[in-house]
Amino acid sequence: MDNVRVRIAPSPTGYLHVGTAHTALFNWLFAKHNKGKFILRIEDTDIARSSKEYEENIIEGLKWLGLYWDEGPYYQTQRLDLYKKYAEELLKKELAYYCYCTPEELEERRKEALAQKKPPRYDRKCLYLSDEERAKYEREGRKPAIRLLIPEGKTIFNDIIRGEIEFNNQDIGDFVIMKSDGVPTYNFAVVIDDYTMGITHVIRGEDHISNTPKQLFIYNAFGWTPPEFAHLPLLLGPDRSKLSKRHGVTSVTEYKRMGYLPQALVNYLALLGWTPEENKEIYTIEELIELFDLRKVTKNPGIFDITKLEWINTQHIRRLSIKELADLTLPFLKEAEWFREENFNLEYYYKVLGLLQERLKTLSQIREYADYFFFDNLEYDKDTVKKVCKHPDTYFYLEKIKDEWNKLDEFTATNLETSLKTLAEQNQIPTKNLVHPIRVALTNKTIGPGLYEIAEVLGKEKTLKRLENFISFLKQI
RNA sequence: GGCCCUAUCGUCUAGUGGACUAGGACGUUGGGUUCUCAACCCAAAAACCGGGGUUCGAAUCCCCGUAGGGCCA
Numbered sequence: 001m002d003n004v005r006v007r008i009a010p011s012p013t014g015y016l017h018v019g020t021a022h023t024a025l026f027n028w029l030f031a032k033h034n035k036g037k038f039i040l041r042i043e044d045t046d047i048a049r050s051s052k053e054y055e056e057n058i059i060e061g062l063k064w065l066g067l068y069w070d071e072g073p074y075y076q077t078q079r080l081d082l083y084k085k086y087a088e089e090l091l092k093k094e095l096a097y098y099c100y101c102t103p104e105e106l107e108e109r110r111k112e113a114l115a116q117k118k119p120p121r122y123d124r125k126c127l128y129l130s131d132e133e134r135a136k137y138e139r140e141g142r143k144p145a146i147r148l149l150i151p152e153g154k155t156i157f158n159d160i161i162r163g164e165i166e167f168n169n170q171d172i173g174d175f176v177i178m179k180s181d182g183v184p185t186y187n188f189a190v191v192i193d194d195y196t197m198g199i200t201h202v203i204r205g206e207d208h209i210s211n212t213p214k215q216l217f218i219y220n221a222f223g224w225t226p227p228e229f230a231h232l233p234l235l236l237g238p239d240r241s242k243l244s245k246r247h248g249v250t251s252v253t254e255y256k257r258m259g260y261l262p263q264a265l266v267n268y269l270a271l272l273g274w275t276p277e278e279n280k281e282i283y284t285i286e287e288l289i290e291l292f293d294l295r296k297v298t299k300n301p302g303i304f305d306i307t308k309l310e311w312i313n314t315q316h317i318r319r320l321s322i323k324e325l326a327d328l329t330l331p332f333l334k335e336a337e338w339f340r341e342e343n344f345n346l347e348y349y350y351k352v353l354g355l356l357q358e359r360l361k362t363l364s365q366i367r368e369y370a371d372y373f374f375f376d377n378l379e380y381d382k383d384t385v386k387k388v389c390k391h392p393d394t395y396f397y398l399e400k401i402k403d404e405w406n407k408l409d410e411f412t413a414t415n416l417e418t419s420l421k422t423l424a425e426q427n428q429i430p431t432k433n434l435v436h437p438i439r440v441a442l443t444n445k446t447i448g449p450g451l452y453e454i455a456e457v458l459g460k461e462k463t464l465k466r467l468e469n470f471i472s473f474l475k476q477i
Numbered sequence: 478g479g480c481c482c483u484a485u486c487g488u489c490u491a492g493u494g495g496a497c498u499a500g501g502a503c504g505u506u507g508g509g510u511u512c513u514c515a516a517c518c519c520a521a522a523a524a525c526c527g528g529g530g531u532u533c534g535a536a537u538c539c540c541c542g543u544a545g546g547g548c549c550a
Contacts, residue, residue: 110550120479120550162482171480172549210481210548231482238488240545268489271502275490281502298490301546305488308503314516359515420512435512447514 004036005200008062008069009190011043012054016061016252018304019205019235019243022269026232027203028067029270029292039197040072043190045183047077061252065262066285074197076189083184086192086222087146087177095221096177098144099126100137121173122147146178148188148217155213160201160230161297167213175214187211191218199227203294206231206301207242230294233273233301243304259332259364261320264313272302282315310361317360322350325357329366336367338375348373351457355449369448376462378444380473388436388446395474397427397434398441402467411460413452420452441470 008024010016031038040062044050062069090096099122110120127149129137137144150173156166177188184192190211194202209231219226237247244250249258255265267283275298276283276291283291317325326349333339352373359369372378404419405411420438424431439451442463448454455463 165481167480175549205547206482207547233483234547236546242547271489273489279491279501281489300483302490303488305503308489311503318516361515430512432512439513445513449513449515451512 003200004031004034005039005198006031006036006203007039007041007072007194007197007199008067009041009043009193010058011046011049012051012058013046013049014054015057015254017243017250018252018255018265018269019250020058021061021065021067021252021265022235022272023203023205023232024062024067025065025266025269026274026294026297029288030201030203030294031070032289033292036200037070038067039074039199040069041074041076041193041197042072043076043186045076045186045189057251057253061256064256065252065266071197074193076184076193079189079193080182080184082196083178083189083192084182087184087188090148090177090221091146093221094149096146096148097127097174098129098134099147099174099176100129100134100142100144101126102142121171122175124174127174143180145176145180147174148177148221150174150217155216157212157216157226157229159209160228160294162209162231162299165209165212167210169213169217172213172217177218187214188218191215194227195219195222195224201228201230201294203230203232206234230297233298235272236301236303238303240301240303247304248306257364259362259366260309260313261316261328261363264309264316267316268309268312272304273298282312282319314358314361317363318358320357322353322357325353326350329353329360329363332364332366333370336371338371340374343374348457355453355457359449372443372445373457376465378466378469380440380444380470382477384440384446388440391429391433393429394433394437395471397423397429398437398467398471398474401434401438402464402471405455405460405467406464408460411456411463413450413456416452416455437470438467442466 006027008020008027010020010024028038030036042055042058044055059073087096091098106122109123109125113120113123126144126147150169153169154166155169156164159165175187176185178184193199212229212231216226235243237243239247249255252265256262263285266285266288267281270283270288270292271281274292274296276288276293276296278291320328326346330349334341352370356366356369360366401420401423404423405416408415408419420434421431424434435451436446439448439454440446442451442454442458458466
């Protein structure tokens with residue numbers, strides 16, 4: 001496909017929502033797959049609800065996901081003259097007309113129509129205004145809106161994902177394209193922007209299907225060839241309504257903060273509504289670009305399932321090199337209250353990560369998993385210690401293993417294991433009677449990576465010291 | 478209320494009239510492995526919304542319901 005140009009057009013009335021990110025991703029993948037351009041446009045005409053802070057969050061989120069744009073950001077508020085110019089063109093062509101009706105008048109007539117069981121559409125009162133009437137309204141100081149004249153007939157368009165969709169024009173009234181304050185309505189601004197920006201494919205959420213015929217009227221009024229349309233399935237919450245805040249976290253930057261990898265979120269979002277031919281779940285961004293096909297997007301909406309996202313995240317974490325993992329987890333590690341810059345050693349940290357990498361569901365979990373590698377004064381809990389040291393001779397064997405380990409020249413996991421197993425065998429006790437207490441001695445936790453590996457990473461000095469502390473604690477209770 | 482979209486395991490989906498005893502993945506459950514947890518391996522439970530057609534044959538095509546969703550007020 002030649003010269004593909006697509007866009008994402010968020011309103012800065014909230015942070016970057018995963019639904020917006022989903023749409024952005026599909027546009028971006030389509031652009032990249034076809035070697036086209038991806039354009040960012042900020043739809044900020046709702047001045048009251050728009051803010052710079054939200055805009056920055058959207059930009060931060062898109063960049064974090066790697067969805068870089070080739071053009072923009074364009075701002076609708078900087079293009080108001082343009083919309084005005086085009087609206088006037090339609091007035092000149094008599095395809096649009098001024099409307100002086102006030103919201104109150106419209107509301108009243110809408111109610112009347114409803115009462116008579118008629119569809120509540122605009123009654124074209126102002127289309128047939130005489131010059132005197134118009135002059136009268138002008139004298140009253142009324143500022144007119146501009147309405148588009150909708151022709152009779154049917155409007156049909158071919159959606160890339162859904163096929164033909166048909167609307168009766170009579171179901172759509174002469175809608176406003178420019179409000180009386182000179183601000184264009186959503187549908188008008190979108191068309192002017194998409195046309196002037198040379199958008200070839202409009203890929204957006206299914207919630208815009210019913211806006212499409214309105215936009216088509218505008219293209220037709222100007223005699224412009226409309227772009228192709230593709231309406232993506234919506235993202236739903238577990239209750240099957242449109243995904244929103246009340247369903248949990250919907251902010252992309254919040255996922256970043258929680259320790260998700262951008263490539264994992266991209267992977268998950270890509271598979272929500274689209275399946276590549278291959279029968280696998282984990283894809284790199286390059287693979288997604290290579291395989292992406294808009295025609296294979298499903299029509300049914302998808303529920304955002306954080307459990308699956310979590311699994312995909314663990315898979316991507318495992319594919320990271322230790323060095324990458326270190327870079328990415330360090331900011332989270334630094335947030336931990338026990339973290340001390342002066343005690344930190346990168347080579348040591350690499351070894352720690354070697355043990356923790358495959359256990360991390362999110363990067364932020366490094367804080368809860370890595371603590372005992374970084375501080376020495378473990379505060380043992382009486383009950384836990386009692387639980388793991390049920391065997392009355394535990395104290396005695398711990399002394400023995402401490403001596404055995406002290407004798408080791410090479411403090412490696414293999415040697416530690418051999419030595420512990422030999423001791424257990426000689427004394428005919430199950431290894432776990434030793435392993436569990438030692439685990440608590442070294443980590444102050446009952447779960448974690450392999451004990452011998454932990455001891456090796458901690459090193460001889462720390463391991464023996466902790467054993468010693470643990471033994472004295474055990475003596476006291 | 479009107480218009481529009483959609484309908485396969487709990488979830489994401491494969492499926493384009495016969496190869497479907499409906500496949501995969503996440504999750505769940507059970508088992509194995511192990512010092513614990515996770516991982517890993519093995520296994521299991523789990524779905525074509527309902528009703529009519531069309532056809533020799535329907536998850537697949539058509540119609541009508543139903544349900545869910547969206548948009549417009």
